[in-house]
Amino acid sequence: MTNVQELQRIVGGDWVTTKREQIESYLMDEVYVAVRPQPSNDVVVVKPANTEEISKIMKLANREKIPVYPRGGGTGLLGGAVPTQDGIVLSLERLDRVEEVDKDNLMVVVQAGVTLGDLLKAVEDEDLLFPPHPGDEGAQVGGMVACNAGGTRAVKYGVVRNYVKGLEVVLPTGEILNMGGKLLKNNTGLDLMHLLIDSEGILGIITKVIFRLYPRFAGIATLVVSWDDRHAAIRTVPKILQSGVIPLAMEYVERDVIEISAEHLGLKWPAAKGKAHLIVIVSGSSEDDVYSQCQQISDVCQEHGAVDTLIAERKEEQAEILKMRSEIYTPLKSRMADGLDITVPPANVGKVFDAIEEIAKRFGVTVHTFGHAADGNLHPSIMMDAVEKGVFKEVKKEIYRAAADLGGVVSGEHGVGKARLGEFDLYVDAKSKELMRGMKRLFDPNNILNPGTAIM
Ligand SMILES: Cc1cc2nc3c(=O)[nH]c(=O)nc-3n(C[C@H](O)[C@H](O)[C@H](O)COP(=O)(O)OP(=O)(O)OC[C@H]3O[C@@H](n4cnc5c(N)ncnc54)[C@H](O)[C@@H]3O)c2cc1C
Numbered sequence: 001m002t003n004v005q006e007l008q009r010i011v012g013g014d015w016v017t018t019k020r021e022q023i024e025s026y027l028m029d030e031v032y033v034a035v036r037p038q039p040s041n042d043v044v045v046v047k048p049a050n051t052e053e054i055s056k057i058m059k060l061a062n063r064e065k066i067p068v069y070p071r072g073g074g075t076g077l078l079g080g081a082v083p084t085q086d087g088i089v090l091s092l093e094r095l096d097r098v099e100e101v102d103k104d105n106l107m108v109v110v111q112a113g114v115t116l117g118d119l120l121k122a123v124e125d126e127d128l129l130f131p132p133h134p135g136d137e138g139a140q141v142g143g144m145v146a147c148n149a150g151g152t153r154a155v156k157y158g159v160v161r162n163y164v165k166g167l168e169v170v171l172p173t174g175e176i177l178n179m180g181g182k183l184l185k186n187n188t189g190l191d192l193m194h195l196l197i198d199s200e201g202i203l204g205i206i207t208k209v210i211f212r213l214y215p216r217f218a219g220i221a222t223l224v225v226s227w228d229d230r231h232a233a234i235r236t237v238p239k240i241l242q243s244g245v246i247p248l249a250m251e252y253v254e255r256d257v258i259e260i261s262a263e264h265l266g267l268k269w270p271a272a273k274g275k276a277h278l279i280v281i282v283s284g285s286s287e288d289d290v291y292s293q294c295q296q297i298s299d300v301c302q303e304h305g306a307v308d309t310l311i312a313e314r315k316e317e318q319a320e321i322l323k324m325r326s327e328i329y330t331p332l333k334s335r336m337a338d339g340l341d342i343t344v345p346p347a348n349v350g351k352v353f354d355a356i357e358e359i360a361k362r363f364g365v366t367v368h369t370f371g372h373a374a375d376g377n378l379h380p381s382i383m384m385d386a387v388e389k390g391v392f393k394e395v396k397k398e399i400y401r402a403a404a405d406l407g408g409v410v411s412g413e414h415g416v417g418k419a420r421l422g423e424f425d426l427y428v429d430a431k432s433k434e435l436m437r438g439m440k441r442l443f444d445p446n447n448i449l450n451p452g453t454a455i456m
């Protein structure tokens with residue numbers, strides 16, 4: 001039984017609630033319908049204002065062995081923030097300050113509850129850039145670090161992990177820990193900071209983050225290149241990378257799916273020809289540099305069968321293309337059973353596409369696949385017809401098996417959460433599991449922080 005009065009004493013009466021209508025939206029995240037975990041009914045939502053209050057909450061929870069579920073923006077796709085036992089949902093939403101944009105060090109210091117949208121704005125106001133862009137700008141900084149989010153722009157600059165330079169964390173036992181700093185090099189002891197990154201809220205509550213920044217690109221352009229056939233499009237991806245241009249992003253989409261997203265947003269997919277498309281974003285030190293990269297990519301694509309290349313230079317036009325890609329899930333979601341996140345070595349992307357197509361055909365079900373082509377990270381979306389035919393689990397297992405056979409893993413960027421625990425065994429060997437469980441016990445001896453998440 002959660003000690004509500006003690007929580008009220010710590011954060012103030014206004015910031016603790018048990019009223020059903022006020023906690024409803026904290027019981028779910030963006031997890032897909034066929035793998036949705038069942039939330040608990042007896043939940044207290046607590047909204048602390050600072051790190052010290054979080055420390056006090058954790059000391060109380062640890063003493064009374066109350067489960068605590070850290071919650072960021074609730075945009076996670078795997079039920080990671082869903083409270084599945086009676087306990088506390090600890091929302092970071094009031095830790096929403098951008099503390100410092102440090103131009104000399106090219107770093108930003110942000111509280112964990114700052115949203116991606118607000119972070120991008122604060123940094124751009126100073127003419128700087130935070131390159132990663134996981135699709136939903138409502139995600140919070142703490143959630144992005146806890147999930148090591150990826151997104152479209154990882155090809156050139158990598159995932160969120162590559163930007164984290166310092167963390168402030170509250171441990172499950174309530175101690176406050178600072179890791180790293182405004183440092184580009186740091187080899188002091190075991191790297192606990194990188195253990196906390198991608199720990200999905202099971203080892204500590206992230207309360208503050210120092211991110212590395214870059215100068216704003218002088219020029220940026222988005223190409224939409226079209227082919228009549230998927231194989232030719234996918235075969236061109238390594239050719240572009242081998243040409244010496246490293247784009248910011250290289251996304252694969254198919255006309256039938258991206259047009260649904262466009263229509264949903266009231267936009268028009270700009271490519272007139274072809275069925276299979278690469279969205280390629282390039283950045284450079286000047287407009288000429290960007291233009292020459294676009295030309296180089298366009299030439300490579302023409303050599304490899306592209307039927308059309310469109311270059312968007314205007315900011316609004318580029319933003320619309322990115323929006324259509326980022327929100328590709330939204331209109332599909334009501335008919336989607338599950339959206340996978342497999343990753344294979346980049347050169348095996350074509351083979352895994354073929355395998356998924358064969359599996360879908362054999363079971364007579366619909367699987368729409370799109371994703372981060374240059375990262376080898378694809379999102380096969382298994383539609384509800386697989387559930388209706390009673391083959392959903394088999395289809396998913398076969399896709400995972402095909403990815404594993406090609407050297408791949410269950411998750412490239414979304415994580416394990418609660419929804420993928422069943423598949424965890426497929427890829428994690430017994431010794432690794434033992435080590436992971438040992439680390440969890442060391443950080444969280446009473447197993448109170450986000451139990452039932454990320455590891456079994
Ligand atoms: C439309 C859409 C597009 C998306 N596109 C991408 C994409 O391209 N790439 C990608 O990687 N992801 C993507 N995502 C998934 C999601 O946005 C990311 O996983 C994001 O990092 C989650 O952040 P959040 O703040 O919403 O976390 P939440 O959903 O609130 O939580 C996610 C996990 O992190 C933990 N957590 C949250 N905050 C903290 C904290 N402060 N300290 C410790 N643990 C914490 C939670 O307990 C939970 O386990 C997408 C989601 C949507 C809805």
